[in-house]
Amino acid sequence: MRAIPDSLDPAAVTEIDLRLRTVAAEHDVRIPWAVESGSRAWGFPSPDSDYDCRFLFVRSRERYLTLWPERDVIETPLDETFDVNGWDLPKALTLIAKGNATVIEWLRSPIVYSGDAAFRDELLSFAAAVVERAAVGRHYRHVALHQQAGAPSLKRFFYVLRPAAALRWLADHPDEAVPPMDLPTLLSESTAESEVRDAATELIALKSVTREMGTGAAPRVLERFVARELERAEAYESMAPVKDPARARADALFRRLVG
Template identity: 55%
Template sequence: MRTIPDTFDQSAVAAIDGRLEDVAAAHCVRIPWAVESGSRAWGFASPDSDYDCRFLFVRPAAAYLALWPARDVIETPLDGLLDVNGWDLAKAVRLATAGNATVGEWLRSPLVYDGDPAFRDALLDLLAAVTDRGRVRRHYLHVGRGQWAHARAGADVVRLKRVFYAVRPALTLRWLDDHAGVPPMNLDELLAETDLPLGVRAEIEELRLLKARSRELGEAPVPPAIAAWVEQVLAPEPDVAPDPGSAVRERANAGFRDLLDRWAPAGR
């Protein structure tokens, strides 16, 4: 399947397609899922936002028996416009079991460069079986705290571009307070489904409009309502999460082996 809009820079899309083909050939891997992540998929891109392609890859089955296994990440060069890299299926399952929500977001991205829905659905089913809500909360807490610290350029100044990277996980934590199931990754959906103080909502929308038409937001005084709200959401969250336990890890192992049987390419 492919769901890339015509509004994307077609030369960038062609370059991403070429990189994915090169990765598959050079590393002898299969890439059953490749999507756009980052601000474009999250719904707050700038005119100069780069293209963040993320993919999942599977090595030949024998590669997972090697005493000296290959890296579980494949990266391609950053060039200012393209950021293309991916994770091994084993890494994806392992991190998701520990609570990392990134894999689930990649699988639910609406912007797909190339993907097999059967692979996506099978991996989503496995994630549903091994994912714990408490571990997912801890993931978004860590992301939110890290991004908010990164956004703060000084005591009274923030890097406006980075504010969104703290707002989205904070919104996700609030969404998890009020809803069952899997939180949306898109900012519009989070805003629509989360109760927010009017001042916070207004500042987010104002900043979002500015980001949509500006190539470089730079630094500015801290948006006061956003700052107070983000810190209120993130501060009391406990930095703990339950251990997956042996039964969950065995379910993850079994699910990984099933996926490997179906999706590993031929080779050594």
């Protein structure tokens, strides 16, 4: 599958496609999932946003049967426009089992350079079955708090607002642990007030035409929304696990996908 919006620079997409083909050939790996991460996939790009391609790769079964495992990350040269790197399947599965929301987000990215839908669906089903909501909630709360600790700016505020929106989405979907990736969807699929959604839409529109957002304050309605969601999410910090350990299920899925 492939899902590339018209807003992406065709030359940039061509370069990313080339890097993915080169990685597959030079490292002798299969890349069943390659997506955009970062502000473009999160729904609030700037005119000068770089391209953050993330991919999952799979080696042959024989290469996993070794006493000296290979490095579980493949990186391509980093520059001011492109940040393209990927994780090995075992790394992705173990992190999902621990409730790492980063890998789960890649599986839900709205921008797909190349992908095997069946592979994606298997990993999403695995995540839905084993991921602890509390672990995901803690992840997003900590991301927001970390960003709040930095020098305030409107650009940084987006990296606080999106985790807060993910926390609201989790609160509104008590039977799910895999939230959408992009900010507009998180808000539209939650009970966030209309003034919150409107203010976020206006701020996204401003960012889309502004290369460097200043240090001005975010709209008060959004600051109140963030504060409320972070306070409510503090409850995740003391929640105990409620699901069985996922190791056996992760092993079974790994063997099946590699085979």
